[in-house]
Amino acid sequence: MPLTPPQPRNWWDLPLGGHEKIWLSIVVLLGLSMFVMMPVWHVFGAQNSPTETYRVSPDYYWEKATKFAAAEGGLSRKVEAGIQPTGDDVYLGALKFGWFPNVLVLEAGRRYRIHVSSKDVNHGFSIHKAGEPSQKANFQVVPGYEHVLPMTFTEAGTYDIVCQEYCGLGHQFMLGRILVERGR
């Protein structure tokens, strides 16, 4: 019994029952297949968690994001209209409690490399397709790490960005938007 030393002393040598063996085989098979599933999806799947990362100083990244916005005419435009990048690299900076730039206009069907990083604390890059609540993806935004998130939006529409990591009082107001338009 579980409250006394196992009996007999050679308990290790006792044979297993048939039903036990069936379950153990299932368990091993299940573990193996779930493990294999991840690399398999890297080969065949279209949604894989991005890994490309650069160590940067938070200030350096922030400068980069600012320059990007300025070069694309972002600073002079009305924020609501958003920034339409000409290249494929897009820089988003996170700072309590906002995204900079906070509105982007991207083309559907084009592969963008969305760079994200933070100037202060951890934030969360959480992107949601408006009107289709289950269409969403979430990534941790960590100061000192520039994370490149390659994304190809297949459908036009509004994609809302909310901060999904507690970053202080005001966390809930940290919002941004990506407007995806049909290719020009």
Place this chain on the structure above:
Amino acid sequence: MAAVASRMPGERGPEVGEFWTCLTTGLRVHRSVVPPLMVNAVTAVVFLLIGGLLALLIALTRWEAVQLLPPSWYYVVLTLHSWSMLIFWIIFMEVAILYFASAIVLNFRLVTPGAAWLAYVLMLGGSLLAAATVLFQDATYDQPLLTSYAPLNIHPLFLVGAIIFAVGAFLALGVFFATVWRASQEGAYQGSLPLVTFGAAIAAIIAVETLLGGAIAYIFQLLYAIGILKTIDAEMYRVVWWLLGHGSQQINLAAMVTSWYLLAHLTTGAQPASEKVSRTAFVLYVLFINLGAAHHHLSDPGVTSAWRIWNAGYAIYGAAMGSLIHAFAIPAAVELALRRQGHGGWLGWLRHAPWGNPAFAALAVSLPLFGVMGGITGITFGTEQLNMMVHNTLAIPGHFHGTVVAGTSIAFMGVAYAVIRLIGLRELISAKLATFQTYLFGTGMAVFVVTMMWLGYFFGIPRRHPDVSATPLATSPLLEALMGISGVVAVIGGSLFVLLAVGTLLFGRHRERGPVFMPTISGGSQAGLHSEPHDLRGTLTLCLIFLAVFLAIYATHWINLSSLWRIG
């Protein structure tokens, strides 16, 4: 065991020197164990009550039709809830379980009661300091929540409190190991450790590793908070913190599974069908502990896919395999015991299980809820690609309320009921109410967990969020209402437990040192068990049903993922 069963229930056990004998289990209880054990358990229960009342406020804030707390208070309450529950309720209770599993199960004394008291004082002092700090700190500091991710501005006294608590917990582990060691030296038991002690030792070994990881994270953060370190690597902090954060969940897991074996035994006389299988499954927890923590970084920058897959997959899901094995072995032990008592049929034996016994109810609620609610989601959410759909959404607290609340907390409630009778020597003021309480808490929690997961998975509602209406996210008022109401039901169920446990200790009838929950059978050795063919049809069927649910949910996650736009 055989000698025990031949005695009449209610007969007082003989007292030999410092020991008295528990007539239920035949265990000899040394006087030195009882006070520290009971004081730790009672402290745990008080924290459960506090954490539960705070849970009420949080649940009623996340239900946005009510939105009880303003954001500033929401974060204070969330911090205090998570620390009171996951840290203080669970760990004080685990210390009590460690003392039980060492001194009592081994028929031995607690070797260093002084150290046990010092550990208690440090743990209590640390927890009060940490809690008071977050309650009274001024607004320039951030609330740490559970994780205090660097570089948030965390109050140094909070970190000092956490470190003092950890030192106390470390000392309690020392008391456990010293007791087991002395017991083996002085020949208190022959052969291998009993399974319950073995499981507890596994939890304690994991705890050592875990606390070391935690010490590194908190000490570095403290140095940063008081300005000695000028910068702190935010991702490194996350990785190291989760050695503690995840490791401590493996402790809870091992302690919960140990509790399951104990409850199954105390209520049905169950014995593990195979010590070899059960112990190997425990060892898997230790071997794969360091790997699992990576599932917290599947959507982080700075780690490669190979690192994520290898680590989060626990190589080949080694730790998950351990749980899947226990998930079979424990019902199997119950099935064997009930069959030997003459209850047959494919699943007919289940009808004869002691459903009305609170300690059995705790097992019967906690094991399947842990597996279905916490286990399945743990594996799917912890899969590299699937994680980005749930990272930091309400589905995550959904998952871990399935594991640590529906699983661990309910199992511990069952243990508490048993310990109150066994060691506290009091008759529950109402066993009926205790059974009802268990089912009520379980039902409330099950609905609560499903609604949180639904809101997180299908609506992308963030966790740790005081006001979703400030965002453009769509939500479901109906699901939120269900979440709020089931949360309230769970809190009522939990409070009932506190009432019964504390009420019994204060006002319960003194009982003789007799049977706890009438284990109706006597022992019999493993050899006896193995001479009969193992008829485990029932358990295998239940496990296959579980497997089917698992595969359906796992497949659904991949299908949903494939409907997203192209990422990567």
